[in-house]
Amino acid sequence: MSMQTHVGEKDIYRYIYGMLPEKTKIEVDLHISECEECMAKVTELLHRKMEACKKIGGLFLKAYKNSLTEEEVKFWDAHIKLCDKCALRYAEFVKTKEEGFISVLIGHAKDLSEIFKIQDFLRLPAFVIEGKTEEKSEIRNVISLSKKGIVVVLVIDKGGNIKAYMSSDRHLISGVKIALADRKKTGFEKIREAITNSDGVADLGNIATLPRVSSKKGYAVILSNLKEKVD
Numbered sequence: 370m371s372m373q374t375h376v377g378e379k380d381i382y383r384y385i386y387g388m389l390p391e392k393t394k395i396e397v398d399l400h401i402s403e404c405e406e407c408m409a410k411v412t413e414l415l416h417r418k419m420e421a422c423k424k425i426g427g428l429f430l431k432a433y434k435n436s437l438t439e440e441e442v443k444f445w446d447a448h449i450k451l452c453d454k455c456a457l458r459y460a461e462f463v464k465t466k467e468e469g470f471i472s473v474l475i476g477h478a479k480d481l482s483e484i485f486k487i488q489d490f491l492r493l494p495a496f497v498i499e500g501k502t503e504e505k506s507e508i509r510n511v512i513s514l515s516k517k518g519i520v521v522v523l524v525i526d527k528g529g530n531i532k533a534y535m536s537s538d539r540h541l542i543s544g545v546k547i548a549l550a551d552r553k554k555t556g557f558e559k560i561r562e563a564i565t566n567s568d569g570v571a572d573l574g575n576i577a578t579l580p581r582v583s584s585k586k587g588y589a590v591i592l593s594n595l596k597e598k599v600d
């Protein structure tokens with residue numbers, strides 16, 4: 370490629386999608402650094418590619434549900450074939466849908482025995498009051514944590530057992546691992562862990578035998594095995 374010959378249409382595409390052999394890529398770099406016309410083409414196409422990546426991102430859910438329109442399928446196929454970035458992003462999206470997140474730190478519960486002295490029935494979420502399991506009178510104290518459309522309410526029942534109630538409009542509530550953990554230098558160390566039942570309730574064991582944590586923030590509440598609802 371010399372200064373006289375501009376970069377061909379195909380090579381510009383391959384350049385933008387990072388598909389040129391290294392030697393040719395260097396030649397194109399050199400050429401566009403000195404040729405306004407080709408630089409303009411590259412810029413224009415790069416911009417269109419960015420728009421396309423954005424548009425593809427908006428189609429992930431539809432593609433996953435197999436409900437792309439015919440036109441969207443054409444656009445999808447053409448772009449995914451060329452764009453490694455979007456192909457990876459989509460693979461990640463599917464993984465999240467099918468395997469769930471690794472874990473979410475939903476928040477901290479300070480010294481449980483202290484905080485749970487606050488009586489605050491009015492702030493009890495409806496799903497706890499309406500009682501999938503307990504009667505109102507059995508619930509003594511409560512703490513509520515939320516993040517990413519998930520709510521976890523920790524309650525100590527009459528028997529001194531720590532119960533975690535999970536609700537979410539975005540995630541499945543059954544089969545979720547809920548853990549109380551201590552943050553150590555090397556990471557989180559789980560102290561208690563239980564899996565939610567079909568009502569989103571996990572029994573984290575008795576408070577009397579719960580070890581204290583070293584972290585000033587208190588007990589880290591970690592959710593794992595989370596799965597997004599697919600409708």
Ligand SMILES: [Zn+2]
Pocket residue numbers: 374375376400404405406407408
């Ligand atoms: Zn040129």
Ligand SMILES: [Zn+2]
Pocket residue numbers: 418421422423425448452454455456
């Ligand atoms: Zn893309």
